Amino acid sequence: MSGLSGLALAVTAAAGVGPRPLVLLTAGSFVTVYALDTAAALRLLPRAVWRAAPRSSCWWRSPHSSS
8 A cells, every 4th residue: 555655646746736626635535535435325225214304393493391
């Protein structure tokens, strides 16, 4: 893994790429991995979790409130 990182660093240094595109690429990679992981986690949930709970007319109040 460190060899691949060194190769990537050497290529970017030889190409004259500045730090901004590298930071944007890194951040974009993090967002992509986060989105894929979230999609995979949602697929593991049972279908019943996807259904919305029924709301009462006063959804902000607890059903056990006295008023």
